[in-house]
Amino acid sequence: MTAIWVEGLVKTYGGFTAVDDLSFSVQRGETFALLGPNGAGKTTTIEILEGLRGRDSGEVTVLGADPAGRPLELQRKLGVMLQEGGLYPGAKAKEIIDLYAAFYPDPRPTSELLELVGLGDKAKIQQKRMSGGERQRLALATALVGRPELVFIDEPTAGMDVAARHATWDIVEDLKAQGVTVILTTHYMEEAEHLADRVGIIAHGQLLAIGTPAELTSGRSDVRFKSPDEIDTSLLGEKLGCTVTMESAGSYSLDVDGTPFLIANLTAFAATRDILLTEVRVGARGLEEVFLELTEDSE
Amino acid sequence: MRGFRALTLHELRLTLRRGESVLLSFIVPLVLLLITGFTTDDTDRVVPGFFALALLSSAFTGLAIATGFERKYMVLKRLGASPLPRITLILAKAAATMVIELLQIALLWVVAVWAFSFNPSVNWLGFGAVVLLGTVAFSGMGLLMAGRLRAEVTLAGANLIFFGFLAVGDFLIPVDRLGSTVSAIAALLPAAPMGRLFRWAMGAAEFDLSSFVVLSIWAVLMPLLAARVFTWEEA
Numbered sequence A: 001m002t003a004i005w006v007e008g009l010v011k012t013y014g015g016f017t018a019v020d021d022l023s024f025s026v027q028r029g030e031t032f033a034l035l036g037p038n039g040a041g042k043t044t045t046i047e048i049l050e051g052l053r054g055r056d057s058g059e060v061t062v063l064g065a066d067p068a069g070r071p072l073e074l075q076r077k078l079g080v081m082l083q084e085g086g087l088y089p090g091a092k093a094k095e096i097i098d099l100y101a102a103f104y105p106d107p108r109p110t111s112e113l114l115e116l117v118g119l120g121d122k123a124k125i126q127q128k129r130m131s132g133g134e135r136q137r138l139a140l141a142t143a144l145v146g147r148p149e150l151v152f153i154d155e156p157t158a159g160m161d162v163a164a165r166h167a168t169w170d171i172v173e174d175l176k177a178q179g180v181t182v183i184l185t186t187h188y189m190e191e192a193e194h195l196a197d198r199v200g201i202i203a204h205g206q207l208l209a210i211g212t213p214a215e216l217t218s219g220r221s222d223v224r225f226k227s228p229d230e231i232d233t234s235l236l237g238e239k240l241g242c243t244v245t246m247e248s249a250g251s252y253s254l255d256v257d258g259t260p261f262l263i264a265n266l267t268a269f270a271a272t273r274d275i276l277l278t279e280v281r282v283g284a285r286g287l288e289e290v291f292l293e294l295t296e297d298s299e
Numbered sequence B: 001m002r003g004f005r006a007l008t009l010h011e012l013r014l015t016l017r018r019g020e021s022v023l024l025s026f027i028v029p030l031v032l033l034l035i036t037g038f039t040t041d042d043t044d045r046v047v048p049g050f051f052a053l054a055l056l057s058s059a060f061t062g063l064a065i066a067t068g069f070e071r072k073y074m075v076l077k078r079l080g081a082s083p084l085p086r087i088t089l090i091l092a093k094a095a096a097t098m099v100i101e102l103l104q105i106a107l108l109w110v111v112a113v114w115a116f117s118f119n120p121s122v123n124w125l126g127f128g129a130v131v132l133l134g135t136v137a138f139s140g141m142g143l144l145m146a147g148r149l150r151a152e153v154t155l156a157g158a159n160l161i162f163f164g165f166l167a168v169g170d171f172l173i174p175v176d177r178l179g180s181t182v183s184a185i186a187a188l189l190p191a192a193p194m195g196r197l198f199r200w201a202m203g204a205a206e207f208d209l210s211s212f213v214v215l216s217i218w219a220v221l222m223p224l225l226a227a228r229v230f231t232w233e234e235a
Helices: A042-049 A093-101 A110-116 A132-144 A162-177 A189-195 A213-217 A233-240 A260-272 A287-297 B002-017 B019-037 B043-072 B075-080 B086-116 B124-146 B151-168 B180-186 B191-201 B209-229
Strands: A002-013 A016-027 A031-035 A057-062 A078-081 A150-154 A181-186 A198-203 A206-211 A223-226 A244-248 A251-254 A279-282
Touching (some): A016 A042, A042 A181, A078 A132, A093 A132, A110 A132, A213 A287, A223 A260, B002 B086, B019 B043, B019 B086, B043 B075, B086 B124, B124 B191, B191 B209
Parallel strands (some): A031 A198, A078 A150
Antiparallel strands (some): A198 A206
16 A cells, blocks of 8 residues: 655745655555755655645645645644754643644543653653753654654654664654554664665655665675776676676776675786776675765766 | 644643743733823723733734744644644634733733722623724734744834834823824824724723724734735745
């Protein structure tokens, strides 16, 4: 079953195109992360899905409905955590949750939620007297109070210390275990890798890659090198017994393990042909490298 | 309905918790009432002016500032992502504002009766109509500012306008003492007509049709304009 379906989504502000022909879908029960640099269009996309923003063109379906008109039946099934702010500074933690509880037909008990997000001892503290991380967790609690089927979390752990971050990850994993669909945006690679079933990498409002973290990082070389000189990639591939790919001008990758023997052959190849190697890198590639490479290419 | 009740009580709690709201809505009118009351014989004329002043402080200044900062801190945006309908948000704010106004008027009334033997002959229907018209006009004006300007600008502007209306609102100083130009302008603004209508509703003045028309026009214009230009978050 499809939880979210986006086809050809476009959103412009004045002359600036924030979301540029974006298409993706998310299955029910999936945890999906939108990963991208600042200004990539993550928040605009998520706010269109939440019904907070209109769109210029494209089709959007959230739990079978168009979110644009903010249909109440749909809003009751959603939980939303904004990137920042959103809570009454002068209100106490318990008052804020109690207020949101009144908007849903079958809310979770306030004390249970405060315990869940680790604010059990902060019920009577005003929001403005809380730390950034505590405010984030309070905002997360308001997203969960209505027992949502689908939760949007924009930058869940920005400004949190390590302990709070891991506690928040546990909450998201609990949601996943309960079959709740989770859409999150993040620019922490580790977070996307840890939490998401699938990741969409976006920059300049366009989807650059989509897949499981394993898919995005596999099929890619463990060895890369750079050289300003011309290289016969098919000859080098023949010598080394692998495929050599020129990823961008002067930047090459090999789809093979970076054994000492291989590196020796590579440098010998370069030495006999007077090829300057400016950088040779060996190592497993994480999502971070894939991400950086994709987003740099799109500059 | 559960949402309306919860939000109305929430708004009331927050307003009464803010020291500056309590100062502006309760302490300032009360202190001014006491000072003026002990220096005049004409309490029947003066006291209704303080009801108008009290209404102005909560329906306009208090509402504008609170809403401006809720917009700045994206409280309104977050509510927009909940199943709370916009109309319920507006009705809850209106209800909370009216409750504060009634508390203010009750306080001033009781003090005026006790300290100055205030004993008006009230036209309750007229009184209710003036409270309603004034609330709609001034809360419309407050929301017009809050929904368009930066919160800090709303804060400064709403306080400034409050003191402006304090001067030309016919509350403390009879507006005809300010010269013909000022009183002609004041008659077209909503404050002085509201003051005059409060006095009418409490038997201290004749009914003034032009005041009623002017206040009614503001009560229609301001909410319409506010609804047109209101944005839920600062750009």
